[in-house]
Amino acid sequence: MAKASGASTKALRALALKHAEEEIALNKASLATAKNTYEKNKNTLASLINSGASDELIEKQREVTTEARKASAEERKDLEEAVKNKADIVRKNAVEVRQELTDNNTKIKDANKALNDAIKQQNEEAAKTEKDRIKTLNDSILSLREEIRVSKLNEEQKEKDEVEKKYTKLIEDAKKANINVSDLEKEKQNALKLIREKYDKVFELTQAEKDAKGKELPCTIQGTMMRIDLPTPLKSKQSFLMSIDWFNYINNTKIHGGRGGFEHFEIDGSDIFELAQWFPRLCVYDDVEGWQNKEYIGRGEFALEFGDYKVSITVPEDHIVAATGELQNANAVLTADMQSKLITAKSSKTPVLIFSQDEVEKKLLDFTALTIKSKKMKTWIFQGKNVRDFAWASSRKFIWDALGVNSGGKIVMCMSYYPKEGNPLWEKYSTHAVAQTILTYSKYTIQYPYPIAISVNGPIGGMEYPMICFNGPRPEADGTYSERTKTGLISVVIHEVGHNFFPMIINSDERQWTWMDEGLNTFVQFLTEKEWDKDYPSSRGEPRNIVQYMSSDKTTLCPIMTNSESILQFGNNAYGKPATALNILRETVMGRELFDFAFKTYCQRWAFRHPRPADFFRTMEDASAVDLDWFW
Numbered sequence: 001m002a003k004a005s006g007a008s009t010k011a012l013r014a015l016a017l018k019h020a021e022e023e024i025a026l027n028k029a030s031l032a033t034a035k036n037t038y039e040k041n042k043n044t045l046a047s048l049i050n051s052g053a054s055d056e057l058i059e060k061q062r063e064v065t066t067e068a069r070k071a072s073a074e075e076r077k078d079l080e081e082a083v084k085n086k087a088d089i090v091r092k093n094a095v096e097v098r099q100e101l102t103d104n105n106t107k108i109k110d111a112n113k114a115l116n117d118a119i120k121q122q123n124e125e126a127a128k129t130e131k132d133r134i135k136t137l138n139d140s141i142l143s144l145r146e147e148i149r150v151s152k153l154n155e156e157q158k159e160k161d162e163v164e165k166k167y168t169k170l171i172e173d174a175k176k177a178n179i180n181v182s183d184l185e186k187e188k189q190n191a192l193k194l195i196r197e198k199y200d201k202v203f204e205l206t207q208a209e210k211d212a213k214g215k216e217l218p219c220t221i222q223g224t225m226m227r228i229d230l231p232t233p234l235k236s237k238q239s240f241l242m243s244i245d246w247f248n249y250i251n252n253t254k255i256h257g258g259r260g261g262f263e264h265f266e267i268d269g270s271d272i273f274e275l276a277q278w279f280p281r282l283c284v285y286d287d288v289e290g291w292q293n294k295e296y297i298g299r300g301e302f303a304l305e306f307g308d309y310k311v312s313i314t315v316p317e318d319h320i321v322a323a324t325g326e327l328q329n330a331n332a333v334l335t336a337d338m339q340s341k342l343i344t345a346k347s348s349k350t351p352v353l354i355f356s357q358d359e360v361e362k363k364l365l366d367f368t369a370l371t372i373k374s375k376k377m378k379t380w381i382f383q384g385k386n387v388r389d390f391a392w393a394s395s396r397k398f399i400w401d402a403l404g405v406n407s408g409g410k411i412v413m414c415m416s417y418y419p420k421e422g423n424p425l426w427e428k429y430s431t432h433a434v435a436q437t438i439l440t441y442s443k444y445t446i447q448y449p450y451p452i453a454i455s456v457n458g459p460i461g462g463m464e465y466p467m468i469c470f471n472g473p474r475p476e477a478d479g480t481y482s483e484r485t486k487t488g489l490i491s492v493v494i495h496e497v498g499h500n501f502f503p504m505i506i507n508s509d510e511r512q513w514t515w516m517d518e519g520l521n522t523f524v525q526f527l528t529e530k531e532w533d534k535d536y537p538s539s540r541g542e543p544r545n546i547v548q549y550m551s552s553d554k555t556t557l558c559p560i561m562t563n564s565e566s567i568l569q570f571g572n573n574a575y576g577k578p579a580t581a582l583n584i585l586r587e588t589v590m591g592r593e594l595f596d597f598a599f600k601t602y603c604q605r606w607a608f609r610h611p612r613p614a615d616f617f618r619t620m621e622d623a624s625a626v627d628l629d630w631f632w
């Protein structure tokens, strides 16, 4: 309808304009005729006067000429009016057209807005439906997994009970018959171990790897490795976005062992969680080996690539979380008091308690007093840049202290998280040992590049990750501790924080060469312990401590250059021997000045890269001008 009426008003406008133009044309023609008549009469009058015609004739012709002039003037006036009329019509038409355009624009705008509103509403509804659908799906997956987990636990317990029953009877009978029961005890422990291993499946990948558009990608699982087939080969510098569906069982580390899991405390019904190797990680692909895809079988550790991580961790709201990376949402998870203490800690000379033992004890009292536990959760968001892994720890039992250390003009936050069971040992030594490590290692290797360095006490004895490590030693239940336990804690903290440098940054291949991280790290650990205290009782690094091992039965020894899985006497071979050899190389072969320069050069050259043994040997010689072929 609007279009038809639009068309007709346009035709009317054209018609009015056409009429006006015709009017002008007519008036122009009449004016021309009138002008012509006037000119003729004027000429006739002139010739009458010149030829001496009678006055009467002349007078008559003059009247006729005057009339013709008047008629011509009238015609001009008419023409002027017709022109003016046309101008009016043109103006009126323009006003009309402009109004129509304005009206149309408003209509278009209104229509667009209505359309956008409708689309927005539809999108919101679709998103909500999708969110609800995913939530329902997730809920059912979670409850299914929980059912599987519980039924597995029940089965495991049942099998263990049977073994217990069987061997209790056998051992009783053997005792009655005066037979030595130690073999039976061993058999029983083995049987229990086999059951544990059978059920100890901590990690599962599903067959649902998807690209960014949700299209499933073919994949093949081989042991702890998975190959995902991309639609087309990925060229250098290109990227490919995909999502991986996976879940992780958290084991009781005190029962099942392993490098991550949880520890349960009966006394307050609370746990410490230490999570590592908890998500699928990318294999290293480099220009020497291609893929480093040796399956993980328990001892030789990891070969990993650098990346940036942003991780959201949702835990019970009374937990404190420590992780690889800087906390991104302090306002949402920390009190104002904790945030202000963190600022104080940056320039403090001694560790500042961000969350004290008193506060933890009060929280645990409140928690144990509750008959129905709160299900409220909080999400902690962390960001770790240029790291080769991401680990974290969480507990309502954590005391938290922090100390800022100036490392090359940059503040590194050295922090510890530990339960009251770790005190008084942890509050005295952990964070100081972290700080000492950052300072000494930065001097001998490269400047520590990350903003934080964390030591956590939990079920794991000693294990390293970027910016965070898990350390086990604790005092006795009554709070007393031996000198050995004390140095045990200091040494393990230095060692595990030291691993930030080898292999987290100077990223050697742990699946192949244990000495390249453990050996080099134990050597700088030795230097750090001596800076902590010149009389520190270092267990590795002093030549005299390796004599017994080096002079032992040769069938129990193997070369340092042995694959991680095949090493005999792991600690002596991959930690003690290389650390002692480097100490001798520094003190008696090269001298401190040449050695320190070359060792630092190796660290600088290979930071954030993947060095091989030859790269170490080459740089030690190249940067010192000392021929060490005989030494290697």
Ligand SMILES: [Zn+2]
Pocket (backbone or CB within 6 Å): 495, 499, 518, 521
């Ligand atoms: Zn180590």
